Amino acid sequence: MHHAPLPPRAPLDPAFLESLKARFGSQLHLTEAMREQHGRSETHFPTALPDAVVFARSTEDVVDLVRLCTEANVPIIPFGAGTSIEGNTLPVRGGVSVDLSEMNAILTVNAEDFDCTVQAGVRREELNLHLRDSGLFFPIDPGANATIGGMASTRASGTNAVRYGTMREAVLSLTVVTPDAKVIRTSRRARKSAAGYDLTRLFVGSEGTLGIITEVTLRLHPIPEQISSAVCGFESLQGAVDTVVQSIQLGVPLARVEILDAMQIRAVNRWSKLALPEVTTLFFEFHGSPAGVAEQIATVEALAQGNGGGDFAWSNLAEERARLWKARHEAYYAAVNMRPGAVGWSTDVCVPISRLPDCILETQADLAKASVPATILGHVGDGNFHVIFSIDPNAPQEMEEVSAINARLVERALAMDGTCTGEHGVGIGKQEWLVAELGDAVDIMRTLKRALDPRDLFNPGKIFAL
Amino acid sequence: MHHAPLPPRAPLDPAFLESLKARFGSQLHLTEAMREQHGRSETHFPTALPDAVVFARSTEDVVDLVRLCTEANVPIIPFGAGTSIEGNTLPVRGGVSVDLSEMNAILTVNAEDFDCTVQAGVRREELNLHLRDSGLFFPIDPGANATIGGMASTRASGTNAVRYGTMREAVLSLTVVTPDAKVIRTSRRARKSAAGYDLTRLFVGSEGTLGIITEVTLRLHPIPEQISSAVCGFESLQGAVDTVVQSIQLGVPLARVEILDAMQIRAVNRWSKLALPEVTTLFFEFHGSPAGVAEQIATVEALAQGNGGGDFAWSNLAEERARLWKARHEAYYAAVNMRPGAVGWSTDVCVPISRLPDCILETQADLAKASVPATILGHVGDGNFHVIFSIDPNAPQEMEEVSAINARLVERALAMDGTCTGEHGVGIGKQEWLVAELGDAVDIMRTLKRALDPRDLFNPGKIFAL
Structure with missing residues (x-):
């Protein structure tokens, strides 16, 4: 997908700006630095600055800001931590970014x-x-x-x-x-x-x-009485996924089960100072009573052994568990930082779990031909996985290449009755795929949007262009 | 709530009727008997006949029916088994009842x-x-x-x-x-x-x-490896509810837990030929591995004993379990049939579980003063319970009395941050309570309805009157 440069916009109406100043005082920010901070994405989307930033401190603040913005026909874009992946908070038509991070009670x-x-x-x-x-x-x-x-x-x-x-x-x-x-x-x-x-x-x-x-x-x-975490390496990706599917079929209430490919393990080892064998690996967590967890573990270990899994490496102490899952949560940053100066791009398909092995294996075959470094990690119990690309921001052909790989990945997932976005939303990045995925249902969404926000002032240009 | 007689309606346009006949042939029914069957409620709402009934056999049938009805400005009301409780399928403005029961593949x-x-x-x-x-x-x-x-x-x-x-x-x-x-x-x-x-x-x-x-x-x-069902009588309602809340707090994954008061047990005993002690009773079901179920049971039995519960009476054989839950599923009919010729009215509030004991106890005190027979049963793990009234259809003052008790019950639940309808929907019966519950949010619902169905032809008069 290509993102054309944004059209030039008229500056904010001075009278509107005065009314913002009068109502919000020091909660209003107009500096370039603050606008930059609210106009950047964590991924590959181009920066799009808001005209102003308002830090809301109460629902009443938001009500008054909405009133002022709608009266002046100015877009209003909510902003939290700014960690979304699909450009969801970018003010692509300018307007006021309303930062809710101080509403933290x-x-x-x-x-x-x-x-x-x-x-x-x-x-x-x-x-x-x-x-x-x-x-x-x-x-x-x-x-x-x-x-x-x-x-x-x-x-x-x-x-x-x-x-x-x-x-x-x-x-x-x-x-x-x-x-x-x-x-x-x-x-x-x-x-x-x-x-x-x-x-x-x-x-x-x-x-x-x-x-x-x-x-x-x-x-x-x-909080469960007993929590046990483990990692287990596998000879093959198919074996790892089969272990998860069979566990679920036997009714094992897995609390967490994450897959990381060898490249992702290498990145995690380096970023989080771990020493895991660099093979396809499952991260598990089991929740329950001590006896219940022991029973879950016995079942899953037996299945893993039958599917080419190695020994389980346990993290039962709270600090060890925290370290393991912190490493998992930082996997995106770990992957992107493997390549100095790189920009990240995370895909996000989710398919029915029976199709997950094929979907990942076909994607791996596609990635094997790619010139851009990529890792795979995913929420395997949900059928949801991410490819994380580390793109040289000064090499436009890399963006083109990744865009084409992502297109093939989404088409593959849709052909398997999957979705283009398991958990990142549509934002800017998935708009054309949303239509490919849901067809006329998107018209119903547009009708709802027009009914509730007829002037298209609330985070305009996201999910669909009206 | 009072239901005024429906206003007279013009008969269906003969040209529209001809087009229905041409498209649907023997799938179209115009007899009084068939219209009666689709214009009746299982509860206390007055009959409201559709002008015609069409049995759809495919999505294409429904598409064509929708096209014909919208062209002719005729209401269209979907109908399944006709077992809803709030008058949800009644054609209060006439039109075509589309019966989907033959779409059963x-x-x-x-x-x-x-x-x-x-x-x-x-x-x-x-x-x-x-x-x-x-x-x-x-x-x-x-x-x-x-x-x-x-x-x-x-x-x-x-x-x-x-x-x-x-x-x-x-x-x-x-x-x-x-x-x-x-x-x-x-x-x-x-x-x-x-x-x-x-x-x-x-x-x-x-x-x-x-x-x-x-x-x-x-x-x-x-299907769980092990399923065990049990009933347990309690000295007090508070003790029964406390047992459930404490079980959930300890993380016991109760599969089913139902409360029935003494009157409801009497009705169930008579209707389903059981011989349960006529006291406040919990019906339990436990799902899991054999060891997991044994552990759940040990925890819950100990809690029940501490809360004035009697011995657990077990139903482990599939036929016994089926008999127990069939009795529970037929509890509404059991209650209404206690009084020959009676019409049923089921309430449906749901409250945060910490408020459930107070909500039921205050309701019991209110019922103690009532002249209409009533039983209580509920999905205690969800905070949802029903009062089932058996009303003499020839005594209008009974309908008035139940209406007033229901109003007090809903107000009680709303004051506890609960809902007027846990699972029965709004239909005709809960419209004014929906507004009491959600205020301006109902205006958002109306806006959505108007956007998708601007001529108000789809099950008109339900959830809210436009």
Whole structure:
């Protein structure tokens, strides 16, 4: 996919700027540095600066900003940690980037109900630190230490999704400022409801295009009595994937199971100072009672042995486990940093799990012919994997080459009844693939967008161009 | 809530009727008996006849019917098994009831991927019969043997939701005929996706007001190696609920846990020829490996003993288990049949589980003053319970009395951050409560409805009156 240079824009109306200054004072930022910081992507997309940045401190701040922006016909783009992968927060039509990172209060924890309510700018790691003494945890963990609001907006997941689901399952309710500057709560705190259209799930994954999420009520889970992590190398990728599929078929409630190819292991070893054998490897985590975990492990070890797996290397101490999973979470940075000065590009297909071995093997064959370094890692229990390319930003032909490989990968996944985006969202990068994937259903999405945001001011140019 | 008599309607346009006859032949029914069958509710709502009934046999039939109805400005109301509780399928503005019960093919079962695709008219019991040899099962089980399409439309759940979720989690993808007579598929078959707005979840629970579901792709689960069911009587309701909350807090993965009060046990004993002690009782089911189930049981038995529970009466044989859960599924009919000639009314609040004891106890105190017989049963692990009233249809003051009790119950649940409808949907019966529950969010729902169905022809008068 090519990204044409952005068209020139008129500067912000001075009267609008004055009204922003009057309402937001020191919360308003106009410096080049601050605009740069909110106009950059972590991946290969070109920078696109907002005209202004406003740090919101309350839902009321967001309401007033929405009112001012809609009156002046200025785009408004929510921003959390800026760690999204598909250019989801880039202000491609300018406007105001509303930074929610200072809305980082944990409002309530209802331990008996296994839920909590947080402001959108809370980051996932801070939430889990806060929860530790309650005996509960929040399982959704994209690689980055993202904000909960950003994770809801892109329908993020991570390494625990095979057991605990994604943000689709984790979000109980949202507080949203709508394009007409109303504050709605999408649901009550009951764990299930059949009360009309599922607005919670409509806003989860809508990437700020239908309104701005300011508070999130999340489902939590009890910290398991026993947690055991292990790594296991395999002779073949097929053997590794078969081990996972067979485990799930036997009802083993795997908490985490991640695949990393040999190149990715090399990158992780270097970045995180580990010494894993450089072969296709599974990272496992088992949750349960001590007896239950022992039973899960016995089943999975036997399956791994039958599929060309080596010995399990255990990490049972909390610090060892933390080190292992920190290495996994930093795998993207590890891969991109293998090549000095490189820019990263992460693919994100997800297929029915029975098709995963073929999808990865065909992709590996394609990568074998590539000139750009690439690693593979994935949430194998979900059928979701990433190829991480490390691209020389001064070599346009590399971008072309990766773009073509990604196109073949997405087509391969779609032919297997898979999706072009398992967890990164559509943003800028997956728009044409969204149409290839869902056809006329995208027209329904456009109709919904036009109905709720008729002037296309909320994160315009994302998911689809109107 | 009072239901005024329906306004008189003009008969169907003869030209429209001719076009229906030409296209649908023997699939079209105009007899009083057939219209009665599609204009009746299982509960207390007045009959509302459709002008015609069409039995669809394919998605193409539905497309053509939608085209004819929209051209002629005639309402179209999807109908499955007709077992909904809130008047969800009643043609309150006339029109064509499209009966999907003959679209009952199981299209594909992908055992390796734990999913299947079925036509909307397949019933849940038939699906599980079909799946038995695959080692998989479909867990969602409302009391009635409902159709999968109807269950998706009302976001139904049942006794397994505490472990396996509701139709919100169970539906992977839908085929929908939209109001502009297009056929869309809302998602691919991958287990997770971040591909734009979550249309699957938007249509789940939309009660036929945004389009007509013709096919459903469902998540399945492996049949557990060990299944054990038990009943346990308690000295107090508080003790029963505390046992459940404490079990969940300890991470026991209860598959089913249902509460029945003494009156409901009396009704079940009579209807299903059981001999359970007539006290507040929990029905349990445990799923897992033999060792895992034994561990779960030991934990829960110890908690029950500490909370005034009696001995567990076990049903380990498949036939015994089936008898127990059949009795539970027929509890609504059992309750209503306690009073000859009575009409049933089932309430459906769901609250955060920490509030459940207070919610039930306050409701019991209110019921103690009532003149209409009532039982209580519920999905205690979800915080969802039903009061089932048996109303004399010839005593209007009984309907008034139940309406007032239900109003107090819903207000009580809303004050506890609960919902007016845990699993029955909004239909006709919960419209004013939906607004009390979600306020301005209902305006967003209306906006979505108007955008997708601007002439209000799809199941008009449900969820909200436009």
